[in-house]
Structure formats: structure tokens, C-alpha cells
Amino acid sequence: MTKTADAIIIGAGIIGTAIAFELAKSGWKTLSLDRNTQVGHGSTSGSCAIIRTHYSTFDGTVFAWEAYHYWPDWADYLGLPKGHDLARYIETGCLVMKTEANGYLQKHIENCRLVDCPLEEWPAEKIVERLPIYSLESFAPPRTMDDADFGKSNGGQITGGVFWPKTGYVNDPALSAQNLADAARLQGASFQTGAEVVEILRSDSKVSGVRLADGDEIHAPVVINVAGPASAKINGMAGVLGDMTIKTRPLRQEVVHVPAPDGFDFENEGMIVSDSDIACYCRPEHGNNILIGSEDPECDPHQWVENDNDYDRNFTDQWTTQAMRYGQRVPSLGIPQKTRGVVDLYDASTDWIPVYDKSQLPGFYMACGTSGNQYKNAPIAGKMMASLIEYCENGGDHDAKPHRFNLPYINRDIDVGFYSRKRRINEESSFSVLG
Numbered sequence: 001m002t003k004t005a006d007a008i009i010i011g012a013g014i015i016g017t018a019i020a021f022e023l024a025k026s027g028w029k030t031l032s033l034d035r036n037t038q039v040g041h042g043s044t045s046g047s048c049a050i051i052r053t054h055y056s057t058f059d060g061t062v063f064a065w066e067a068y069h070y071w072p073d074w075a076d077y078l079g080l081p082k083g084h085d086l087a088r089y090i091e092t093g094c095l096v097m098k099t100e101a102n103g104y105l106q107k108h109i110e111n112c113r114l115v116d117c118p119l120e121e122w123p124a125e126k127i128v129e130r131l132p133i134y135s136l137e138s139f140a141p142p143r144t145m146d147d148a149d150f151g152k153s154n155g156g157q158i159t160g161g162v163f164w165p166k167t168g169y170v171n172d173p174a175l176s177a178q179n180l181a182d183a184a185r186l187q188g189a190s191f192q193t194g195a196e197v198v199e200i201l202r203s204d205s206k207v208s209g210v211r212l213a214d215g216d217e218i219h220a221p222v223v224i225n226v227a228g229p230a231s232a233k234i235n236g237m238a239g240v241l242g243d244m245t246i247k248t249r250p251l252r253q254e255v256v257h258v259p260a261p262d263g264f265d266f267e268n269e270g271m272i273v274s275d276s277d278i279a280c281y282c283r284p285e286h287g288n289n290i291l292i293g294s295e296d297p298e299c300d301p302h303q304w305v306e307n308d309n310d311y312d313r314n315f316t317d318q319w320t321t322q323a324m325r326y327g328q329r330v331p332s333l334g335i336p337q338k339t340r341g342v343v344d345l346y347d348a349s350t351d352w353i354p355v356y357d358k359s360q361l362p363g364f365y366m367a368c369g370t371s372g373n374q375y376k377n378a379p380i381a382g383k384m385m386a387s388l389i390e391y392c393e394n395g396g397d398h399d400a401k402p403h404r405f406n407l408p409y410i411n412r413d414i415d416v417g418f419y420s421r422k423r424r425i426n427e428e429s430s431f432s433v434l435g
């Protein structure tokens, strides 16, 4: 017998499970499909899961500030029975260094003040008081290791930063997606793992379902592409790439884990730090380690990947470069011989802003192009996608008259057209993981 559902969701990562949860709460019979054997084991499991609120664009800031509120309220938001094993949100605060590269954060400060998102401006003395392992010598611009000036100070100093107290990270991102899937199941959603979608079915010029690698067909009037780094492949199968000005593409990333210097409890006394002077961000990692990610400086070539299912998962020079760049800021950092961390893929969009939209094929939707910075936004992206799908399925023409959506915590209406697949490339973006 052919299976049916009201909506098929391709992908059970943090965004796909959040959409399943919200649609199921609204009474939709959803079926989530994932080719992996476990929920949350796509790029979500490799995420640094940093929850921050500063973005280059005003719309990005508003969305992230709304999204923040779900993480400290995780248990209430999910509504799972007491005693359920939940992912934990750890609030550390986030310090961003003021640099020429980020315009000394003037735009970010202004964006946050407009929406009452709290922040503190810190002078250099406060930074070293809170992070005594830090040296504030300036090294900009970031360089590759083979540059003769790599590791040489430019003679200047970091003079201050901005601290956002309402920020932190989630200790286990795969578990957080599994929590959302369990919460969705409680609302009637179904999940099928080990199910690879190989074809998008159409009937009468509308989407009508999917075909799986084992030949099974599943029929539904709504199909949502939340396939993470495989999003372009799925959009290609649906034949919807034609009217998209924003493209999505898998981009390889390495994340470094190194022990904190002896004598400093970075796990409890450290914080998230975004430092464009050395093109690194970091956060505490359990076992008193420091996790170090790249802020994608211009000098580093992008490692685009052809096949999101088959790419080099070994550490390369990128790992060593990142560790050594962070060593410029923390001179007592030891860099172990044994490389540890994560290799995974971003689903990078043309302007590093996600696409939350319908498509040219009626009934086919997409939540993709998350560009290494949308884990934090999953709860509100789930609500917004559910609302967008209901708007369109009830006859709304989102391309002509973009849907407006209310952000419930901060009670602000937004134009969902900001995330359109057909938007003009947003020149206000940082064109990096910072969004």
C-alpha cells in the first residue's frame, strides 16, 4: 500500500524536526524522512550550537533575538514528560572584539539597541580581567600559514569589545534535534530513518510526493526540503532551481578542539568570543577544552564539496592554521600533536542568509542555505515555516504579497520575504558564517 501524509519533510536535522513539531501542533499529519539511521545526525550533529544574537542585518538580529528565548525555556517549549533526557543550554555570554573589519560593531550595537537586546561595551582592561589568558596584540589582516608575516603582530592593540550576556551554547546538538522529534511525535508526527529520497513526484504541475531509494512511493500534497547540505540536490530533483537568485552549496569546515591552558578554567570562566582580528571564534567545550571555529577570512580558500555524502573527513592545514591563529590571542595555548575536533559541511547560500520559502512548484517548500549560522534559529524557523506553508496552502501568493509573521516572544511582525529564494543578494551581509 502506498503511504500518504499531509506533508513530507525531507531531513530530520534541527530545522526539519522544528518544522515537524510546529506543523504537527497545528494538526498536520507529517512524515519526516532521513537517509541517516538516527535523527539529528546530519550537519546538526557537527554544529558548534552557539546561540548568539548579533547579526550584520537588522532582520537577522531580530530573528536571532526572538530565537534566543526558546533555549533557556527548552523544556517548556518541548512539553515532553518530566525526566526526559534533554539537551542543555549553557549561558556563557559572548564577547565580540571591536575591529576595523566589523566596523567597530557600530551597526550591531545599533541593531540590538533597537530591539532591546542587552549588551555591554567592554574596554580592553575588562577583557583581560575576565580572560587573563588573553593578549590583546592585533594581528589583522588574517594570513595563511605560508605567509612570511603569519603570527607577526601589526603593532596595534584590540581596544575593546562588546559583550552580549544573553548568549550561550547547547551541549549536544544531535540530542536537541532528537528532543524536537520526540516532542513532534507526541503531537502525532511520524519519522522514518534510513529513507533516502531519490525523486520528487509531480502530478498536474504540483508536487505529489517522493520516491525512496528502495522504490517506495510516498504521496503528499506538500513536500518540504530541509535536507541541509543536500538542499541543492533536492531542489534539483524538484526542478525548482530555475527562478532562484540565491543558490545553495555544501562547504567543508573544520572545527578545532584543544585543551585550555593550564591553570585557567575556560569551561566555567570562559565565554564565546568572536574575534575577527584573528578570524576565529571560540567557545568552552566540555573537559576544559576550547572549541575554535573559522570566521572565513578572505585569505582562506573556500573548500566547496561536490558530493555532500562523500567528502574528506580528515583534518588538514585548516585545523593547524585555526589553532595557531588562536594561539596568537592566547600565547600560553598548547597545540597537541593529536588533532581533535569536527569536520562537517555548511549549506552555504550566495549571501550567507538562509532561504525560508515556497518554490515555483506548487506544494514544494524549502528551508535551506543555513550557512553555518541557523542552528540557533531552528525553533522560530520551524514556527515561521509552518505559518508560511499555511498561508500559501490557503491561497496566499507569497511571491506577490509576502507573508507577514509575528515573532511571539518579542511581539514584532516580520516580512518573511526577507528570506526569499528570489531576493536580491543582500549586500549588508558579512558574506561569512557570521551572517
Ligand SMILES: Cc1cc2nc3c(=O)[nH]c(=O)nc-3n(C[C@H](O)[C@H](O)[C@H](O)COP(=O)(O)OP(=O)(O)OC[C@H]3O[C@@H](n4cnc5c(N)ncnc54)[C@H](O)[C@@H]3O)c2cc1C
Binding pocket: 010, 011, 012, 013, 014, 015, 016, 017, 033, 034, 035, 036, 040, 041, 042, 043, 044, 045, 046, 047, 048, 049, 050, 051, 195, 196, 197, 198, 226, 227, 228, 229, 230, 253, 254, 255, 342, 343, 344, 345, 346, 367, 368, 370, 371, 372, 373, 374, 375, 376, 377
Ligand atoms: C561545523 C559547523 C558549525 C556550526 N556552528 C553553528 C553555530 O555555532 N551556531 C549556529 O546557529 N549554527 C551553526 N551551524 C549551522 C547549523 O548547524 C545548521 O544551520 C543546522 O544544523 C542545519 O540544520 P538542518 O536541519 O537544516 O540540516 P541537517 O542537520 O544537515 O539535516 C539535514 C538532513 O537531511 C538528510 N538528507 C539529506 N539528503 C537526504 C535525502 N536525499 N533523503 C533523505 N534525507 C536526506 C540528512 O541525512 C540530514 O540529516 C554550524 C554548522 C556546522 C557544519
